[in-house]
Amino acid sequence: xxxxxxxxxxxxxxxxxxxxxxxxxxxxxxxxxxxxxxxxxxxxxxxxxxxxxxxxxxxxxxxxxxxxxxxxxxxxxxxxxxxxxxxxxxxxxxxxxxxxxxxxxxxxxxxxxxxxxxxxxxxxxxxxxxxxxxxxxxxxxxxxxxxxxxxxxxxxxxxxxxxxxxxxxxxxxxxxxxxxxxxxxxxxxxxxxxxxxxxxxxxxxxxxxxxxxxxxxxxxxxxxxxxxxxxxxxxxxxxxxxxxxxxxxxxxxxxxxxxxxxxxxxxxxxxxxxxxxxxxxxxxxxx
Amino acid sequence: xxxxxxxxxxxxxxxxxxxxxxxxxxxxxxxxxxxxxxxxxxxxxxxxxxxxxxxxxxxxxxxxxxxxxxxxxxxxxxxxxxxxxxxxxxxxxxxxxxxxxxxxxxxxxxxxxxxxxxxxxxxxxxxxxxxxxxxxxxxxxxxxxxxxxxxxxxxxxxxxxxxxxxxxxxxxxxxxxxxxxxxxxxxxxxxxxxxxxxxxxxxxxxxxxxxxxxxxxxxxxxxxxxxxxxxxxxxxxxxxxxxxxxxxxxxxxxxxxxxxxxxxxxxxxxxxxxxxxxxxxxxxxxx
Numbered sequence: 001x002x003x004x005x006x007x008x009x010x011x012x013x014x015x016x017x018x019x020x021x022x023x024x025x026x027x028x029x030x031x032x033x034x035x036x037x038x039x040x041x042x043x044x045x046x047x048x049x050x051x052x053x054x055x056x057x058x059x060x061x062x063x064x065x066x067x068x069x070x071x072x073x074x075x076x077x078x079x080x081x082x083x084x085x086x087x088x089x090x091x092x093x094x095x096x097x098x099x100x101x102x103x104x105x106x107x108x109x110x111x112x113x114x115x116x117x118x119x120x121x122x123x124x125x126x127x128x129x130x131x132x133x134x135x136x137x138x139x140x141x142x143x144x145x146x147x148x149x150x151x152x153x154x155x156x157x158x159x160x161x162x163x164x165x166x167x168x169x170x171x172x173x174x175x176x177x178x179x180x181x182x183x184x185x186x187x188x189x190x191x192x193x194x195x196x197x198x199x200x201x202x203x204x205x206x207x208x209x210x211x212x213x214x215x216x217x218x219x220x221x222x223x224x225x226x227x228x229x230x231x232x233x234x235x236x237x238x239x240x241x242x243x244x245x246x247x248x249x250x251x252x253x254x255x256x257x258x259x260x261x262x263x264x265x266x267x268x269x270x271x272x273x274x275x276x277x278x279x280x281x282x283x284x285x286x287x
Numbered sequence: 288x289x290x291x292x293x294x295x296x297x298x299x300x301x302x303x304x305x306x307x308x309x310x311x312x313x314x315x316x317x318x319x320x321x322x323x324x325x326x327x328x329x330x331x332x333x334x335x336x337x338x339x340x341x342x343x344x345x346x347x348x349x350x351x352x353x354x355x356x357x358x359x360x361x362x363x364x365x366x367x368x369x370x371x372x373x374x375x376x377x378x379x380x381x382x383x384x385x386x387x388x389x390x391x392x393x394x395x396x397x398x399x400x401x402x403x404x405x406x407x408x409x410x411x412x413x414x415x416x417x418x419x420x421x422x423x424x425x426x427x428x429x430x431x432x433x434x435x436x437x438x439x440x441x442x443x444x445x446x447x448x449x450x451x452x453x454x455x456x457x458x459x460x461x462x463x464x465x466x467x468x469x470x471x472x473x474x475x476x477x478x479x480x481x482x483x484x485x486x487x488x489x490x491x492x493x494x495x496x497x498x499x500x501x502x503x504x505x506x507x508x509x510x511x512x513x514x515x516x517x518x519x520x521x522x523x524x525x526x527x528x529x530x531x532x533x534x535x536x537x538x539x540x541x542x543x544x545x546x547x548x549x550x551x552x553x554x555x556x557x558x559x560x561x562x563x564x565x566x567x568x569x570x571x572x573x574x
Contacts, residue, residue: 063493091385098378099391100424106387137387192571199568205560206350210567216574273492280497281486284479287503 006257008046009035013257017241019234025227028242030187033250043249050256051096057263058101058133060270065131067271071176073128074262076255077136079145080184081222082212083194084245085252086137089184093256094135103128106137119143119161120168130176133259140165144229149221162232169238178262179238182255183226184245188219293544295333296322300544304528306521312514315529317474320537330536337543338383344550345388345420347557352418354558358463361549362414362421363542366428367471368509369499370481371532372539373424376471380543381422390415393424406430406448407455417463420546427452431516436508449519456525465549466525469542470513471532475506 013035036043064070076094078086094102105126114122120140128134144161147153169179186194195212198204215222234240241258245251300322323330351357363381365373381389392413401409407427415421431448434440456466473481482499485491502509521527528545532538 063490067493087387090387095382095386099382099386099389099422100374100377100393102386104386135386192574195571196568199564199571202560203350203557205564206354206558208560208562208567210562210570213567213570213574270490271493273489273495275495275497277486277492280495280500281483283497283500284482284486287479287500 011035014261019230019240030185030244031246032244040249043253047253055097058097060268062101062131064268064271071130072266073130073177075134075177075179077139077181079141083191084184084186085248089255092252103132104135145225148225149218165233173237180258180262181240183242185242186245190246298322306517306527317472317531318533319531327536330540334540342384345384347555349388349418351555351558358417359553360415360417360464362464362466364423364426364468370478371471371473372535376542379539390419391422432512435512452520460524467545467549468527470529472529473532477533
């Protein structure tokens with residue numbers, strides 16, 4: 001399905017990006033722009049048009065949740081290697097929506113209290129209620145990514161988590177939440193270039209962490225952990241999308257499209273009035 | 288003090304809007320535009336220029352909080368009669384900042400659990416941490432506004448709350464949070480016009496609540512309750528600002544300015560690197 005007014009795509013983008021049977025992460029060209037044949041300048045225009053659409057869809061979703069008995073919500077799960085552009089997606093795609101319609105959660109290193117609970121405990125508390133778009137900047141997948149690479153839990157526990165995640169996400173989709181899972185995929189060379197830029201600009205130093213260089217040595221282990229995530233958790237109800245992200249403008253347009261599709265699938269209409277409109281006009285006029 | 292690059296103001300806007308000794312709410316002209324002599328079209332341009340400034344200031348504030356030991360944060364408290372434009376401020380002023388820099392809280396009718404606690408309990412939990420701009424869409428002031436008008440608590444308890452609020456806000460400002468308190472002030476006629484618009488447009492019906500008409504009858508009581516709030520809680524550390532809001536474009540520009548001033552007062556600089564930049568460049572290049 002293609003969000004109906006998104007005429008700038010060639011083919012079914014979501015389908016092109018979706019992780020299906022036999023998907024091999026190593027085969028993805030991180031510089032490619034699946035489904036899009038225009039350039040960066042035109043992409044900015046298309047992004048801007050999509051922003052207005054996204055904002056209206058979200059407002060409809062919210063409006064309906066205030067009036068009708070609906071449990072429809074959207075959850076965007078963002079995962080990526082450092083500097084792949086999660087922050088830019090949040091600023092430029094999510095940021096075009098009314099802040100009142102967004103609930104954003106950044107999952108960092110778990111606190112001691114969080115570690116006392118199952119890994120899904122802290123995630124559960126941050127789920128969007130109906131009418132909202134939830135955004136996870138990192139997520140429960142950290143517990144099978146860095147968790148696996150850095151052996152932060154026993155192997156059997158890591159194994160258990162894939163099934164637990166699938167059941168958890170099934171419960172979300174069964175109760176009305178569209179789960180949009182995105183991995184922003186960059187090459188190690190592009191990461192090196194972006195980290196170097198952070199070092200070259202004093203206003204970007206704060207974004208640089210010497211630990212990032214150490215993590216780079218584990219790149220192959222992370223890619224293997226992502227491949228396992230895709231093999232085990234790209235389900236029919238909550239599939240993964242791998243978005244080539246060497247070109248930031250493409251990644252933003254693609255993620256915007258995936259959100260638009262999720263909202264179009266919900267198809268939120270403005271809710272009907274639950275009061276007598278003409279009678280209220282009279283009452284208000286007399287007030 | 289005037290945010291230095293805000294050249295479009297005549298005089299000290301914050302000072303013009305600030306509630307000082309002898310302030311009388313009934314004397315405020317809700318259609319006026321204190322400190323601004325240009326029109327709606329020019330205001331849109333000035334708002335857009337200010338948006339870029341606000342976004343950069345917030346990013347600096349955030350950057351510094353990640354690196355330096357700072358407790359600087361901003362808290363915007365928004366209070367208003369229905370349809371005065373709180374939502375528009377959040378969408379058009381707050382919405383221009385990176386969503387990662389904002390923590391937005393809408394305070395509605397308290398839940399049974401919240402009612403079991405002191406009125407400040409739920410507010411305390413939603414305070415912004417350092418580096419962020421917190422936005423309260425309604426606030427602890429509801430407990431001395433609707434709380435007073437609808438007699439939701441005994442008179443002695445309402446009385447107690449003014450002092451409790453002052454002490455609470457003093458603790459916030461003592462620990463680094465700039466508290467920017469804003470009442471958006473409209474006339475009853477403008478409210479009637481805006482509510483009528485909601486009734487006339489099917490895509491706005493969801494925003495209309497028949498109870499709004501009943502509340503209109505209590506307008507004088509609400510104004511009296513606001514006057515008492517100003518008399519009792521416009522302190523040196525956390526003064527109130529009454530922003531004429533019949534013209535939405537003025538209110539947005541004025542609130543943006545108050546936020547810019549709070550950030551300029553903090554004066555957040557990009558933090559210095561906590562690592563050896565040249566050594567890191569070499570390490571990264573070799574990775």
